[in-house]
Amino acid sequence: MKSKKITFPLNAWYAIAYDVEVKHELLARTVCNQKIVIYRTENGNVAALEDACWHRLLPLSMGRLEGDEVVCGYHGLVYNASGRCTHMPSQETLNPSACVRSYPVFEKHRFVWIWPGDPALADESLIPDLHWNHDPAWAADGRLITVKCDYRLVIDNLMDLTHETFVHGSSIGQQAVAEAPFVATHGERTATVTRWMEGIDAPPFWAGQIKQGLSYEGKVDRWQIIKFEAPCTVVIDVGVAETGTGAIPPGGNQGDASMSNRTRGVNGYVLNTITPATDGTCHYFWAFARNYCQAEQRMTHQLREGVAHIFREDEHVLEAQQVAMDEHPDHQFYNLNIDAGSMWARRMIDNMIAKEQTI
Ligand code: FES
Ligand SMILES: [Fe+2]
Numbered sequence: 600m601k602s603k604k605i606t607f608p609l610n611a612w613y614a615i616a617y618d619v620e621v622k623h624e625l626l627a628r629t630v631c632n633q634k635i636v637i638y639r640t641e642n643g644n645v646a647a648l649e650d651a652c653w654h655r656l657l658p659l660s661m662g663r664l665e666g667d668e669v670v671c672g673y674h675g676l677v678y679n680a681s682g683r684c685t686h687m688p689s690q691e692t693l694n695p696s697a698c699v700r701s702y703p704v705f706e707k708h709r710f711v712w713i714w715p716g717d718p719a720l721a722d723e724s725l726i727p728d729l730h731w732n733h734d735p736a737w738a739a740d741g742r743l744i745t746v747k748c749d750y751r752l753v754i755d756n757l758m759d760l761t762h763e764t765f766v767h768g769s770s771i772g773q774q775a776v777a778e779a780p781f782v783a784t785h786g787e788r789t790a791t792v793t794r795w796m797e798g799i800d801a802p803p804f805w806a807g808q809i810k811q812g813l814s815y816e817g818k819v820d821r822w823q824i825i826k827f828e829a830p831c832t833v834v835i836d837v838g839v840a841e842t843g844t845g846a847i848p849p850g851g852n853q854g855d856a857s858m859s860n861r862t863r864g865v866n867g868y869v870l871n872t873i874t875p876a877t878d879g880t881c882h883y884f885w886a887f888a889r890n891y892c893q894a895e896q897r898m899t900h901q902l903r904e905g906v907a908h909i910f911r912e913d914e915h916v917l918e919a920q921q922v923a924m925d926e927h928p929d930h931q932f933y934n935l936n937i938d939a940g941s942m943w944a945r946r947m948i949d950n951m952i953a954k955e956q957t958i
Contacts, residue, residue: 608951609716611830612726613874614884616711627660629876631715636660640667646680649700708732727832731868731888738893740903741886748921750873750881757833758940766912773802782852783939788829790943793852796821798842805839812865812891818842829947832872840864865891
């Protein structure tokens, strides 16, 4: 029998929930094939425990909270927020091995992050930078969708936005995206794909944004700067500016993006972090942040709904792709120029996995 290929590293922070999802109640979620139950304690901290009772493995998420402790819904064993059993029915002495695994968790950038690997390596400084999600200079909101595909297919999708032309033709897609040259670069843990488009007609979505934000109608310079951070976070700097106002840095795709003057533009960040649930399903957390009309809550809501609609088009493609891949497990894939960004991303993921196998 062929041994199953490992598709994700365990020593990494993964988003397990949006902050608002975690309440003083039990929430079951699978991350990296591990069943986990999370809840907020009464002082607002987040606890994450293995979702299986030490006694007979009933999922603890089927039990209930009593204060900060979880009571198993079968025979009533009680566990504290660190996973230690504090009560057993009908006996005074507690078996010293009675505990369930507790996971390192950390709340940052509106997500609850969990570390499914070796807890000794859980360094909070490794949590990806998604500060636009709560920075007052930006207005942001997003959603979680659970997609029936390998999380790496979502990363492939985000690292090559050529697909906008074909999948999102009615909103952000346009021929210019598929035609404009791009540059792919990489660091040790990051891969970046940069694409500037000069003097083009804005696609419907961006035409609407720059009209609302700056009352401008006309040709634009458009950019997409996609940054992957291993193993599963993709931040995309997107936007349009009045053409010729200095948004495109000297050198274009090869230039320094920090030299981009965007005062006559509207800027968004598409924040994506994709957590493997199982080998064939993932939790896809996304948000859209903008730096114009920040006080307009109506716009934040409308944008979230609009982007959700765009992402449903991706979901449709990704799930169909996964079905087709499962039907052709030995199919050999060839990479095109447009796949450069995702090739780097996959190489970094593979390196992280390989490193864990040799420890
Ligand atoms: S299975 Fe949990 S107490 Fe028995
Ligand atoms: Fe897409």
